[in-house]
Amino acid sequence: MALAVTALAPPASAADGEVTFTNGGVTLHGTVVAPPGGTKLPGLVMVHGSGAHSREDYRDQAEAFARQGIATLIYDKRTEGYSQFERSYSTLADDALAAVAALRKRPEVDPARVGVWGLSEGGWVAPLAASRSADVAFVVTLGANGVEPSRQQAWAVENQLRRLGMDGSLVRMATSTMLRQLAAGGVFPEAHYDPVPVLKSLRQPVLGLWGAKDVLTPPGEAVEIFRSSLARYTLRVFPDAQHQLRRTSDGFDKLPGYAPGYLELVGTWVHDLPATSTADAPPPQDRPSAAVTPLRWYEPVWLQLAALVFLLAAFAWYPLFRRGPAARSARWLATTGLVTVLGFLAVDVVLQVTMGKALGPVVAGRPLPWLALQLLSLGTVAATIGTAVAWWRHRTPRLGVLLAGGVVFVPWAVYWGLLGV
The missing domain is CATH 3.40.50.1820 (Alpha/Beta hydrolase fold, catalytic domain)
Structure with missing residues (x-):
């Protein structure tokens, strides 16, 4: 009873x-x-x-x-x-x-x-x-x-x-990359x-x-x-x-x-x-747990923080310093890159505080904010390619700093699952 x-x-x-x-x-x-x-x-x-x-x-x-x-x-x-x-x-x-x-x-x-x-x-x-x-x-x-x-x-x-209803890269990021960084930090x-x-x-x-x-x-x-x-x-x-x-x-x-x-x-x-x-017999589990390994030598917390600061500075650099030739791809890169990085920080905080409950509706295994960030990430990569062409033509520091931000963004986005399936 x-x-x-x-x-x-x-x-x-x-x-x-x-x-x-x-x-x-x-x-x-x-x-x-x-x-x-x-x-x-x-x-x-x-x-x-x-x-x-x-x-x-x-x-x-x-x-x-x-x-x-x-x-x-x-x-x-x-x-x-x-x-x-x-x-x-x-x-x-x-x-x-x-x-x-x-x-x-x-x-x-x-x-x-x-x-x-x-x-x-x-x-x-x-x-x-x-x-x-x-x-x-x-x-x-x-x-x-x-x-x-x-x-x-x-x-x-x-x-x-x-x-x-979530699946894919957000789940992998939250249960591996994010936890590993939090533990190391x-x-x-x-x-x-x-x-x-x-x-x-x-x-x-x-x-x-x-x-x-x-x-x-x-x-x-x-x-x-x-x-x-x-x-x-x-x-x-x-x-x-x-x-x-x-x-x-x-x-x-x-x-x-x-x-x-x-x-x-x-x-x-x-x-x-x-x-x-x-x-008693062990109860069935939908799936086994998986080990969360410590950070490897090439992914320390300080490097992630440095990359984050650099990305914010590089994407903000272009609109703040208006001297030199302008390029449509560069304006897109500055905008999409900055919005994506800031948006990722916001989603990361909400994810940790609410365990995903406040991320809104889910489409194809992705909450809408995460889906939007993934689309913006693709746009950032495309704008990086266009900015590389513009920089090759003009070779200005203004475009060079922005392009460096776009280049760093790609492995950063891959690491955090923004460019993952």
């Missing part, structure tokens, strides 16, 4: 205890949710998914676990040292271990039976914490990944774009964290849970990797569940309540850790 969020008992059904603990000079605040009057209870520390989270984001599940006789610690995620540009799984793992130490000191808790629970990003962090301390008795993960964060993100982004910290060595080092029992309709984590690959890496495991797949094990129709929406049996399974498993390993 599914336990819907709206059906959960109010906080009065569990005894709450405020706790604080410190790691790396940062004091974190949490709440222990436990059944009133309990003794020698197993304990569970809930480790957050990515982004900003408070303890209240997990209270409903903590209360469900408390009703099953588990003392659960939920805490406010650190903000110091955690952002889009800065994060450390090592630090987050030490936060979790500090929480484990605080929970083990509680009088109602059996210190030998305290484990960690991790959702999504927490599926990287919780095993890492367990690998560092024998004080962690077990691990529970939801929507955990067996692949690197960059690879998972590329798979998730492609799912979203394909859901919107420091906008995607921990992009290449490899979870497999940590999984192979674990000796604690692990309960791994996935939704078969997960569109953020490649669940089939995760089940396979966990099964081949862990020493002791229970791996379960819920058929009509999404990333957070909420009920769903397609993986993208959230229906009321959790997947039937999820909350009860955690309670039963924690109270009676299995001695043998079992695993």
